[in-house]
Amino acid sequence: MPLEDIEKIAEDTGFSGVVQIDRAGEVEFAKAYGLANRAYRVPNTVDTRFGIASGGKGFTALTVLSLVHEGALGLDTTARSLLGDDLPLIADDVTVEHLLTHTSGIGDYLDEEGDWEANDYVMGAVHELTTTESFLPRLDGIPTKFKAGERFGYCNGGYVVLALLAERASGQSYHDLVRERVLRPADMTRTDFLRSDELPGDAAVGYLDGMDRSNVFHLPVVANGDGGIHTTAGDMSKFWRTLFTRDDVDEFVRPRLDVPEESLRYGLGFWLHQTSDTVILAGYDAGASFKSTHDPHTGTTITVLSNTAPGAWPIARALMS
Template sequence: MPLGDLDKIAEDTGFSGVVQVDRAGEIEFAKAYGLANRAYGVPNTVDTRFGIASGGKGFTALTVLSLVHEGKLSLGTTARSLLGDDLPLIAGDVTVEHLLTHTSGIGDYLDEETDWEADDYVIGAVHELTTTEAFLPLLDGIPVKFKAGERFGYCNGGYVVLALLAERVSGEGYHDLVRSRVLRPADMTRTDFLRSDELPADAAVGYLEGGDRSNVLHLPVLANGDGGIHTTAGDMSKFWRALFASGDAELVTRPRHDVPEESLRYGLGFWLHQTSDTVILAGYDAGESFKSTHDPHTGTTITVLSNTSSGAWPIARALMS
């Protein structure tokens, strides 16, 4: 579609966010729309930082794989071997690979396979969820959904478990692991884990649909392994370039499962186009919507970030269809 048509879509949908198209490192289009903070009338800019919800799962996957390369984990490592007495309902045969590919079958604290609406979901005591260990009570006691390896079943809790396993084998906190193993090597200086109750001036407040209420009660106060890190369109272009310059690109983008209900495939932490080699990260949560795609053949990155729950989708569909 002509990039000039984006303004019309943005106006018609009330889009609040940033759109960027980067071809082989050259920015073809970059524009910000709407407000980062409605109370104070602060506009979004192309450098505004947005929460990306499940888009952060790709960062978790790469962090885990860095530990695999060091021999501290393997794809066949069982979760049980590191969990000890924690989360006893996770079966003994659930492996790191099962968790990465959403085939573990473990119960999910936030089950998106149900009739789930982002703005309606409220986590109790969000202010306590500042560490991975703090998630243990939230993850505990949820019945198993299916046997490990039986099928694909998208699982947020599985990626928090991955963060926990990474911490236990490395002796480092999850947030520092991502910073040192993913963000710094890619020179992603505008990406970090930001507390939702003390966002800096350059970060967009996330808003629920149909009003000016923020998402501060709806998400963990500090993002973890299943998503929510804050980033910019520019840093996402850096991310994709770094990934495809590394040896991990082939590993994470090899299709593991067809996901016909999404008309997509899945690798290790990354969605894959159904028929092409385009790689996708996407996220949807209260006050956050995000999609970033990368075509490794042309070097084209398209990123749409929004600080509303569904704002990114009309423009993403127009640009990425």
């Protein structure tokens, strides 16, 4: 795709965000568009930090698998063995692997298969969601959708449960686990769990679709296992380069499930192209859209981040089809 076409799509759609393309470790294209803060007319820059919604699930998967390698967890560890009496509607046979592959069948506190729009207020008292344990009342009382292992059913709540299991198995907070086991090894110094109600000046405010209203009442005030961490295009390039130097990378990117309704496949926390070896992280929520792909054969990373829900998709479709 000619790079000038990116400019045209950005102009035609009013894109607000960052696009970066790296090939074999060299930045071929990096440009910011639109405003990080509309009230104060602060422009986005290539170093602006954006919330990436479900893109953070890959970080959770890496954290959980690191505990599996240490023996603190197993892929066959049941959720019940660590939950005790908490979340009694989660079936006794649901395992870590079921949760990682979205085949657990547990009910979802944010069910994207239902009648849900990014602008909806669905989270309740989001200011209370500062820790993983604080999610327990939101996760509780939701009936099972299908038997564990029966099929793929995308589940946000399952990744919060994974964060909870990681905490209970390790004795550390989920946020510290991700910092120590994912961010630090990849030198992702611009990535962290930022409070949405006190964003630093280098982070983009997320805006509701068609409004100048922020997403501060729509998302957990601190991101958790199902996504929402803030990052930059440059840090995502570091992330992919580090991931593909790992001896165990095939564990994450080996296709485990076909997901025909998405025209994709799924590994452990990562989407996979339907026919190639390209690996994908993506996220969509109120005031956030994100897609980052990596082709391990060419070393090409393409990342699109936006501080609106629909923003990333026109450019991502053109670049990543």
